[in-house]
Amino acid sequence: EPEVTQTPSHQVTQMGQEVILRCxxxxxxxxxxxxxxxxxxxxxxxxxxxxxxxxxxxxxxxDQFSVERPDGSNFTLKIRSTKLEDSAMYFxxxxxxxxxxxxxxxxxxxxxx
Amino acid sequence: xxxxxxxxxxxxxEGRAANLPCNHSTIxxxxxxxxxxxxxxxxxxxxxxxxxxNETNEMASLIITEDRKSSTLILPHATLRDTAVYYCIVxxxxxxxxxxxxxxxxxxxxxP
Numbered sequence: 001e002p003e004v005t006q007t008p009s010h011q012v013t014q015m016g017q018e019v020i021l022r023c024x025x026x027x028x029x030x031x032x033x034x035x036x037x038x039x040x041x042x043x044x045x046x047x048x049x050x051x052x053x054x055x056x057x058x059x060x061x062x063d064q065f066s067v068e069r070p071d072g073s074n075f076t077l078k079i080r081s082t083k084l085e086d087s088a089m090y091f092x093x094x095x096x097x098x099x100x101x102x103x104x105x106x107x108x109x110x111x112x113x
Numbered sequence: 114x115x116x117x118x119x120x121x122x123x124x125x126x127e128g129r130a131a132n133l134p135c136n137h138s139t140i141x142x143x144x145x146x147x148x149x150x151x152x153x154x155x156x157x158x159x160x161x162x163x164x165x166x167n168e169t170n171e172m173a174s175l176i177i178t179e180d181r182k183s184s185t186l187i188l189p190h191a192t193l194r195d196t197a198v199y200y201c202i203v204x205x206x207x208x209x210x211x212x213x214x215x216x217x218x219x220x221x222x223x224x225p
Contacts, residue, residue, distance in 0.1 A: 004156075033212070043157060043200075043215040056212055091156045101147060101159025102213065 002026040004105035006092050012111045013082055021077045021108045023092030032075045033093040033102065034067065036060070043091070049075065082112045115140040115203040122220040125195075131188040133219050135201030138182040143205055146177060147213070148186045150197040157200065157215070160186065191223045 005024040013019050025032050034046040048055040049067055066078045075094075079086055089109050093102040118136040125131040137146065147162040161168055161175045163184070168175045174187040188195055200218040204211055 035213075037154070042217060043151070043213075045212040045214065048212060058212070089154060093156070101149065101162060102157075103159065104156030106156050107154070 006105035025094030029094035036088040131191040133186040152197040
């Protein structure tokens with residue numbers, strides 16, 4: 001069964017450093033998403049991406065965040081200057097045109113120290 | 114997207130049917146009911162969705178009331194691996210990059 005692959009599974013970074021979280025969505029999917037989940041809290045939407053541009057973004061997704069699909073297969077989330085409160089699980093997801101659900105990756109646990 | 118209400122937790126005996134309710138009284142005509150689950154901090158997993166007819170797939174059945182104001186997800190023979198948080202989400206149909214809004218969901222615990 002096709003799956004969404006995220007790397008790394010766990011990343012530790014120092015406050016103020018830049019991090020890039022990587023995702024390989026399902027190959028024939030057209031819509032791509034990032035969500036995050038702070039420990040013990042709800043899954044929160046960050047951003048959706050379609051046709052090489054952002055479709056929707058939440059208020060969490062401020063100027064410190066950016067997304068890119070550099071080569072037609074990878075989908076990345078960059079955090080320019082990490083803060084302690086960015087520590088969370090980050091989930092990538094993708095979906096196609098149909099009325100089917102999203103497929104989520106297994107997540108990257110980001111720890112900012 | 115319409116708001117949903119789910120009980121915070123439920124228990125179910127292994128091998129029995131698990132019936133998870135969801136209220137979505139403000140659902141509009143073009144909104145679908147989606148169910149996802151999350152097993153212990155893994156990525157959410159799509160289970161099933163429907164508009165107004167009952168739906169069944171290899172994982173579960175979805176029963177939507179005639180007025181569409183509530184629905185029930187049925188896991189016919191729950192196993193220990195079905196222990197998870199189950200989310201009922203209402204949103205417009207796919208085909209657009211619409212976000213999913215996750216609530217707190219129902220923590221289902223399947224007991225041996």
